[in-house]
Amino acid sequence: MTQEQTLWQFIMSQHEKLLVQIGQHLGLTFLSLLLAILVGIPLGILISRRRKLSAPVLGTAGILQTVPSIALLGFMIPMFGIGATPAIIALLIYALLPIIRNTYTGITGVDPVVIEAATALGMNKTQRLFKVEFPLAMPIIIAGIRTAAVINVGVATLASFVAAGGLGEFIFGGISLNNTNMILAGAIPAALLAVLLDLIIGYLQKSTLKTLRIAFYIICSIAVATGIYFIFSVQPERKIIAGFTPEFMGRQDGDLGLRSVYGLKLNPLVVSDAIMYEAAYQGKLDLISGYSTDGRIKAFDLVVLEDDKTIFPPYYAAPIIKTKTLKKFPGLEETLNLLSGKINDSIMTDLNYKTELLKQTPEKVAKDFLVSRGLYKNANHGNGETIRIGSKIFGEQYILAEMYKMLIEGYTHYKVETKTGLGGTKICFDALMNDAIDFYPEYTGTGLLVLLKLSEQTIKEVSKDSKKTYDYVQREFQKQYQLQWLKPIGFNNAYALMMRRVQAKQLHISTISELSEYCAKNKF
């Protein structure tokens, strides 16, 4: 086992990356905030002038605010591609509501006596706005900007899903890699940024108008400068644009392996697996780190590059469960093993294709499959104890969870509760260890590389062979966590590099070694 790093060691070793991420984070926050101010304040003024518009405008901004941020980012891809642009637009949308609302409240809240005085003294509408209403509404408007700034620091962590960088790279990478130090190295600076920004704007709120104006100009110019520098300078021109998940970036069987074994140095963008396939399909990315059973490979006509030097270890899926849980629920093990050996790679890809592209519910896909294999039995509606099934947040796991649910309900008298959509490996595994769930489908490769944290030597040795991998994790999990790996389901959902079929053909690339050669020839 490798020596555990302390948080400080991690930060020291990654400080360059961290600084860049902080810079990107600030840039995203400030740029979007600035745009939100430029859009929000005039809109707020407009609706304070034409009150009829206030309900629709505030309503729309309110609805946009309630759209989950990851979904909003998803909508942005087809329109704005990946990178800083969609992230900034999404952040802008989140920052709008507090700014519009506070501008509106601030201006409509100005004492009518003062407005009447201004009118009676001979001020026209513009003079009244800039000399009276706006300055008097300023504290409330700034309070709105303050709220928006804090929201944006938080939401900007999600920018890493669309390859816009920011502290989310560490946070979500850390969650996927079960690396607490990495999570903290992203989360602590993000929290500090939020607090700091809140304090600074709070201070400005109390100061007088003149210092305010000066400070505003300074902050704006710094923001724009850093934002533009960090967001656009870190993405040099590439011939092949690679987009990898944060998890893939930090793994030996990921980007690290590509560099050391294949000598492939791509300077990839960090991107969420939720949007990566579509981005590849649309040509925003050329090379992605997908999963070999993903339904979208079929849908988007992607091709998996052959791992000719075997850096990707086998990822056979099997339920993991505590030994004591198996004892508590007699008959459960047999029921779960009904599925073992029933689903191979192409079946899994097909099932995934049905949910992800044909938009069938995981429930229907699971039932159809079980029925076709003669495994389906109607639910007993038994009144035994409840078994809680967990799943990670992607389609395949939802289908597996549904299948297990149907099997347990059909073959035993236990009740079932599913807790699907648990964020990542770490969240799922922690839930299992803390008895928040009873079992979930895990992959041998993940167990080997993420959960056990072995030395490179051991990994190389063990991961050559799928049987060896399974036996090793089975033995080690029993020893370290008192967890059982049940029999493998059959398919191997390993990491895989993939490209658009057309492009791969054009460039004559079918293996990772060929890709590496191509890149070397074209001087990356």
Add this chain to the structure above:
Amino acid sequence: MIRIEGVSKNFGSKKAVDSVSFQANDKEILVVLGTSGCGKTTTLKMINRLIEPDSGNIFIEGKNIRDQKPEELRKNIGFVMQHAGLFPHYTVAQNIAIVPNLLKWEKQKIQSRILELLEKLSLTEDMLKVFPHELSGGQQQRVGIARALIADTPVLLMDEPFGALDNITKSAIHNEFKNLDELKNKTTILVTHDVVEAFELGHRICLMDKGQLVQIGTPAEMLYHPINSFVKDFFGNNRLMLEYKIASLKLVESFLKKPLSLKAQQQLIKEEDIWETLQVLSTENVYTEDYEALLQAFNQYRKLQTV
């Protein structure tokens, strides 16, 4: 000179002002008097187009106010509001200088004019840098008046300017205001519900009720020749005091059987009203005779008025 001709204004189905006509002359203070909701403030605000009339015309110096841009019109009309209406984010100096700044006066000219007004309105120079909320109500109102006077407009409109002040502050400001030379060549229209204030400040009084003008005339005409019982009853409560207030010592003097004592003559001012004069005389015992003589003379004078 301000001429109002058949002006009406409805708010929904309610007639706020119902074909009102009157004229305010140069160099006079015309008080528009009435209870709340009688339409007096609406009438006033129609003069500077804060409210647009539904019908009728208003002329200032012979020019119809509709023919001017509202902003230009208002820059030529001083306006004092009930709660001063100062800008809370402006210092006192900035507040006073609003109109000159709109008119783009030179800094020097603004500064000297501010200092001139400070003096006349019993404000001090150290108040210039503070914000309105740091001043007392009376001081705020003085600043409000200074702001309305600074551009030396020919017309001054005042909407219950002293309504929010306590009685002692109010009578002190009344006295200063009456004697303010800035008003000497202006047409001033002042709106109030305070009968005593109307009599203390107004050269003429215009009494309104339910949106209509009931009677317009000098304070003496209102008291001694009311056109109906409404007017008579309106002043009924304070009648005696008002009678003392509208007669000046100069007017009553001729009814004295013998002149007042020399000492009293030195003490008194001819233009002062009888109410104030009697108050001065009642403070010291040596004036007892003068006090009684003046009372007698006033009664003689009063008999003639009611005929």
